[in-house]
Amino acid sequence: MPPRPRRSYDQFCAAARALDAVGDRWTLLIVRELLLGPRRYTDLHADLPGVSTDVLASRLKDLEQSGLATRRRLPPPASAYVYELTGRGRELTPVLRALAAWGAPELAERRPTDAVRAHWFALPLLDAVALEEGLVELSLEEGDFHVRMGGDGAVVSYGDGPAPDEPDARVTLDAVTAVELGRGTLSVADGVRDGRIAVTGDGPLAKALRNG
Structure with a gap:
């Protein structure tokens, strides 16, 4: 499935570019959770009261698409998938x-x-x-x-x-x-x-x- 198109402010401005990537509702709170380290989808959903499953899945895909987060499978016996920030994503810590x-x-x-x-x-x-x-x-x-x-x-x-x-x-x-x-x-x-x-x-x- 091709990545969904992202909305953009279409402004040649660093702040606007940053908001293109993380300005949607819930995105920065998901980053806050991932600063703890790798998290399963169910853990993220439990620690983000009020977010719908559809919105959470969509925002995680956006973070992957922007190169801010990755999804990987844990080795056995866990065999669960986790999301974690990339180096670029962790640069949002001071923000x-x-x-x-x-x-x-x-x-x-x-x-x-x-x-x-x-x-x-x-x-x-x-x-x-x-x-x-x-x-x-x-x-x-x-x-x-x-x-x-x-x-x-x-x-x-x-x-x-x-x-x-x-x-x-x-x-x-x-x-x-x-x-x-x-x-x-x-x-x-x-x-x-x-x-x-x-x-x-x-x-x-x-x-x-x-x-x-």
């Missing part, structure tokens, strides 16, 4: 981080209809925990996610669920506190002093988080 920072003030109050997943807090929290090299596990009532930093404090990767290895620090907090950290109105150290955040671990990373 999503900037959007998360810009949108953080809109999280003043959670609406009754709002879905929430713990890993959705990862992007706005990256700057709050990126202090030292190491692996941080963050636990909220909604679930866990983990962040791995490089030697310069830059985020190397993050993923859903508990850390795959023994983390250098474990951070426990609630969603309201996570929002304040993402806005920059609260530091981890201040949250620890106020009793709103618990940081466990004895290494440099845990101490840096506790002390700010």
Whole structure:
């Protein structure tokens, strides 16, 4: 089946070209999910409440067509297909981080209809925990996610669920506190002093988080 034609703004402008690729509704949120690593279609659908199966399938095809994502089959015994970002797709990480920072003030109050997943807090929290090299596990009532930093404090990767290895620090907090950290109105150290955040671990990373 030939690829479906894509709509275009037909403007010789970098922003317009970018929106040609990722400007459709749901596309950037799918990219947000794929930043966690390879995901099955069923996982994506479960973590994108409100998206229809047709729209999700269509947007994934668009991402493949644009060279931003690929689909591959896992080896046995899994034998499932997963979607993952290409290098070009992962270059959208700072775009999503900037959007998360810009949108953080809109999280003043959670609406009754709002879905929430713990890993959705990862992007706005990256700057709050990126202090030292190491692996941080963050636990909220909604679930866990983990962040791995490089030697310069830059985020190397993050993923859903508990850390795959023994983390250098474990951070426990609630969603309201996570929002304040993402806005920059609260530091981890201040949250620890106020009793709103618990940081466990004895290494440099845990101490840096506790002390700010």
